[in-house]
Every structure is written in C-alpha cells, then in structure tokens.
Amino acid sequence: MHTVDVVVIGAGLAGLTAARALTGAGRTVAVLEARDRVAGRNLGHELVNGVAVELGGQWIGRTQTEVLKLVAELGLETFPTYDDGAAVTVYNGRRTIYADETFGLSDQAALEVGRMKFELEALAETVSLSSPWMSPEAAELDRKTLDEWLRAATDDVEALAFWGAVVPAVFSAEPAEMSLLHFLFYVKSAGTLDVLVATTGGAQELRVVGGTHLISERLADRLGDVITLGAPVRGIAHHADGVEVCHDGGRIAAQRVIVAIPPTLAGRLHYEPALPAARDGLTQQIPMGSVIKVQVAYPAPFWRDAGLNGFAFNLDDPLCVTLDNSPPDGSCGVLVGFFEGAHAREVARLSPRERREAAVATLVKQFGPEAAEPMDYVEQNWMEEEYTRGCYGGRLGAGGWTQYGAALAEPVGRIHWAGAETSDIWNGYMDGAVRSGHRAAAEVLARLER
Ligand SMILES: Cc1cc2nc3c(=O)[nH]c(=O)nc-3n(C[C@H](O)[C@H](O)[C@H](O)COP(=O)(O)OP(=O)(O)OC[C@H]3O[C@@H](n4cnc5c(N)ncnc54)[C@H](O)[C@@H]3O)c2cc1C
Numbered sequence: 147m148h149t150v151d152v153v154v155i156g157a158g159l160a161g162l163t164a165a166r167a168l169t170g171a172g173r174t175v176a177v178l179e180a181r182d183r184v185a186g187r188n189l190g191h192e193l194v195n196g197v198a199v200e201l202g203g204q205w206i207g208r209t210q211t212e213v214l215k216l217v218a219e220l221g222l223e224t225f226p227t228y229d230d231g232a233a234v235t236v237y238n239g240r241r242t243i244y245a246d247e248t249f250g251l252s253d254q255a256a257l258e259v260g261r262m263k264f265e266l267e268a269l270a271e272t273v274s275l276s277s278p279w280m281s282p283e284a285a286e287l288d289r290k291t292l293d294e295w296l297r298a299a300t301d302d303v304e305a306l307a308f309w310g311a312v313v314p315a316v317f318s319a320e321p322a323e324m325s326l327l328h329f330l331f332y333v334k335s336a337g338t339l340d341v342l343v344a345t346t347g348g349a350q351e352l353r354v355v356g357g358t359h360l361i362s363e364r365l366a367d368r369l370g371d372v373i374t375l376g377a378p379v380r381g382i383a384h385h386a387d388g389v390e391v392c393h394d395g396g397r398i399a400a401q402r403v404i405v406a407i408p409p410t411l412a413g414r415l416h417y418e419p420a421l422p423a424a425r426d427g428l429t430q431q432i433p434m435g436s437v438i439k440v441q442v443a444y445p446a447p448f449w450r451d452a453g454l455n456g457f458a459f460n461l462d463d464p465l466c467v468t469l470d471n472s473p474p475d476g477s478c479g480v481l482v483g484f485f486e487g488a489h490a491r492e493v494a495r496l497s498p499r500e501r502r503e504a505a506v507a508t509l510v511k512q513f514g515p516e517a518a519e520p521m522d523y524v525e526q527n528w529m530e531e532e533y534t535r536g537c538y539g540g541r542l543g544a545g546g547w548t549q550y551g552a553a554l555a556e557p558v559g560r561i562h563w564a565g566a567e568t569s570d571i572w573n574g575y576m577d578g579a580v581r582s583g584h585r586a587a588a589e590v591l592a593r594l595e596r
Pocket residue numbers: 155156157158159160161178179180181184185186187188201202203204205206377378379380406407408411437439528533534536537538539564565566567574575576577579
C-alpha cells in the first residue's frame with residue numbers, strides 16, 4: 147500500500163494550502179480530489195467572447211489578508227469591482243436609484259434597518275470567535291433563529307423585506323434557517339455587516355484577473371504529482387498507529403489525514419471505527435446554502451452610461467442581487483446575479499429556459515430594455531454538484547453551535563478538519579479556507595513523528 151506522512155482529502159483552497167505547508171516542511175503528502183479538476187467551489191468559465199467569469203467564489207475584500215497574500219505570492223493580480231455611480235433597489239414594483247447609505251429604502255425603513263444593524267453589531271461584539279458556544283449569552287443567542295429576532299425587532303414590512311434579501315445574499319440561506327448566534331458569529335468573523343455587504347471597502351471589492359480558480363491551479367502546479375484527480379474518498383480507517391484512506395483508485399496509509407471538504411460531505415464518508423457522536427452530530431447540523439449563480443453578458447456595460455454601478459437589490463423577484471462583473475477594460479458588459487436560499491430552490495424547479503427568462507426580465511426591470519438581449523448567459527447550480535451540494539457554505543441552525551460547535555475543528559484522533567466552514571476569521575470565504583489550511587497543517591506538523 148502507498149504510504150505518506152499525511153493524506154489531504156479535497157483539492158480546494160483549504161486542502162491545497164494545507165498540502166503546500168506540509169510539503170514545504172519536508173513532509174510527504176497525497177492529495178485526493180474527487181473531481182477531475184482542482185479549486186472546488188471556485189470555478190472558471192469563458193464567455194462566448196473569451197472573457198473570463200467566475201461561476202463560484204469570486205470576490206476578495208481588502209481585509210481578507212491571507213488569500214490576498216497567497217494571490218500575490220502566486221503572481222496573480224487583482225482589479226477593483228466596478229463601483230462608480232448609483233445602485234438600484236426594486237421593492238413593491240418601485241425602482242429606486244440611490245447613491246447613499248439608505249439602500250434605496252423609504253426613510254422609515256432605512257431608519258429601522260440602521261437601528262437593527264446597530265443592535266446586531268453590538269450583539270455580535272459579545273460573541274467569541276474561537277468558541278462561539280462559550281460566548282456569555284450563547285444559550286440565549288443560539289436558542290432563537292435570526293428570523294425570530296428580526297420579527298421581534300420590527301414590524302416594518304419593508305425593513306423585513308430588506309433583511310429577507312440581504313441575509314440570503316450573504317448566506318444563500320433564509321433567516322429562519324440559521325440561529326441568531328450563527329449570524330452574529332459570521333458577522334464578527336468578517337468584521338461588520340457593512341464589510342460583508344459592501345463592494346468598495348467590503349467583501350466584494352476585488353477580483354482576480356483570469357478568475358479565482360487560478361489560485362488553486364497555481365498551487366496545484368507547485369504541488370505537482372502529489373495530487374490525484376478523479377479519486378473520491380469513500381472512507382477512513384483510523385487507529386492508534388495511523389490512518390488508511392480508501393478512495394476509488396485504492397488505499398493510502400498515512401500518519402494523519404486532513405479532511406478538507408465541507409462538513410456535511412465529511413459526514414457522508416465511512417469511518418472505521420465510527421466517529422464520536424459529537425462529531426457525527428455536528429455533520430448532521432451543518433447544511434450547505436442554496437444558490438444558482440448567473441452571468442449575463444452584453445456588448446457593452448450600458449448601465450454605466452445611465453450612471454449606474456450595476457449593483458441592485460431586488461426585494462420582489464427571485465434574482466435578488468446583481469453586480470457589475472465586466473472585465474477590467476470594460477470591453478463588454480457582464481452582470482452577475484444570484485438566486486439564493488428559498489428563491490434558488492424555487493427556480494431550480496423551472497426549466498433552464500424559464501430560469502433564463504426570469505433572470506433577464508429582472509435585469510430589464512433594474513437596468514432598462516437594453517438588458518433584454520444578452521449575447522451570452524451562463525448559470526451554475528451549486529446544489530446539484532455532487533462534491534459540494536450547495537454553497538456558499540455550511541451554516542448552523544438553532545441550537546447547533548451550543549450543542550455541537552465544539553466538534554467543528556477539534557481533531558478526532560489522527561483525523562483533522564479543514565475548510566472554509568472551520569475558520570474563525572472570514573468563515574465561509576476563500577480567506578477562511580486558506581486560514582483553515584494553515585491551521586490544520588500546523589496542527590498536524592506539531593504531532594507528526596519523524
Ligand atoms: C457561487 C459561489 C459564490 C461564492 N462567492 C465567494 C466570494 O465572492 N468570495 C469568497 O471569498 N468566497 C466565495 N464563495 C465561497 C468560497 O468559494 C469557498 O468558501 C471556498 O472556495 C471553500 O474552499 P474549501 O477548500 O474550504 O472547500 P471546497 O472548495 O469545497 O473544496 C473541497 C474539495 O473537496 C472535494 N471533495 C468533496 N468530497 C470529496 C471526497 N469525498 N473525496 C475527495 N474530494 C472531495 C471537492 O471536489 C472540492 O474540490 C462562493 C462560493 C460559491 C459556490
């Protein structure tokens with residue numbers, strides 16, 4: 147049987163970062179990847195005119211310092227997301243153009259949203275990032291869903307509609323599908339709500355020239371033949387002296403294994419002996435979000451001529467969020483849009499043609515009749531992906547953090563856990579994935595025998 151120091155399962159950013167740190171420390175590593183490509187939730191695509199767009203993760207914010215460091219080390223470049231001009235909000239059939247902090251809401255709703263943001267951020271400050279379940283008010287915050295908190299905090303219908311769009315935009319899940327504690331943890335993990343939502347100065351500020359999948363591809367080039375593609379792992383046997391990892395192409399023995407796949411997928415592997423109840427329970431509590439991402443291309447970014455920056459919040463239609471995703475030279479216009487949470491599950495039942503029509507009709511409402519005739523349209527349904535099963539990431543519902551959270555990153559004997567969901571900083575993002583890879587590699591290096 148092939149033997150290495152460490153097996154890494156998954157060639158996404160977390161697994162590749164861990165593998166690079168381990169090989170850099172002189173350790174032998176085997177990376178097993180189920181797909182026939184690396185990069186996991188980051189997927190590149192070329193439009194009909196050859197312009198690169200991202201079908202998975204795409205933006206990097208200026209405070210996402212670990213992924214930015216990696217991008218620079220790998221010789222990749224970033225460019226700013228187009229953000230000049232006014233944004234659009236559609237609510238109750240009304241289209242509002244705004245260039246201030248109001249999100250295009252009525253004065254009353256904007257005030258309500260501002261007050262609620264302030265209260266949520268004050269609550270988020272009380273949460274422990276390293277151990278959310280140990281936060282002073284953890285039991286109380288984890289008992290209720292975010293939806294319960296929002297509905298108790300306001301009866302302003304427009305403010306609630308705003309939260310009903312902004313929460314899926316960040317989580318690809320509904321306010322009723324996560325505990326208040328999870329929401330607060332996530333906000334603090336990123337910094338603030340404004341940082342999560344903003345383009346300039348926020349999580350949507352920068353893009354990678356050529357696409358974010360290039361980060362993983364360049365890492366993979368440096369790792370070379372330690373990566374086996376098309377090798378889905380099915381099970382892990384673990385005992386006092388080592389581990390044996392079983393994949394479709396055979397078995398590999400190692401001192402330790404890093405499982406760098408989403409927790410819900412980690413729960414579908416076969417473990418011999420079975421995992422402790424706390425860890426298995428955790429994997430049953432952390433479903434992935436629901437998202438269908440679309441890229442719609444036009445000969446030119448025509449909305450810019452009308453003074454619009456391409457950002458739209460649509461509180462009426464399933465395509466809730468839109469941004470300008472044109473190439474840096476503006477040689478064509480691209481709008482990226484998201485069907486998220488309940489909307490994603492709803493439109494997944496439509497035919498591709500009906501979904502495209504729904505998306506384009508929304509863009510017409512937001513940006514005018516020129517949006518009616520795109521030259522290209524592409525969509526990616528992440529719920530259908532066997533080796534992801536939803537995006538952007540996993541979340542915990544009511545009671546999840548306090549009952550199971552301690553098992554999220556805690557090794558089980560010789561099994562270690564990585565992935566964006568396990569990071570305390572920028573949880574759920576590429577930056578969090580990179581941080582988790584470093585953390586898991588350090589954990590393993592501290593325990594490996596020579
Ligand atoms: C539509 C979308 C938009 C997003 N937008 C952003 C964004 O703008 N900014 C941002 O920072 N993040 C964004 N994200 C999230 C970001 O992509 C992820 O947080 C990050 O890529 C996760 O990396 P990872 O290595 O933890 O997991 P993954 O990328 O999921 O990697 C896990 C790897 O494991 C493999 N695998 C799964 N099961 C097995 C198995 N049994 N055996 C072997 N291999 C297996 C998978 O194929 C995959 O390659 C987005 C994600 C999506 C889908």
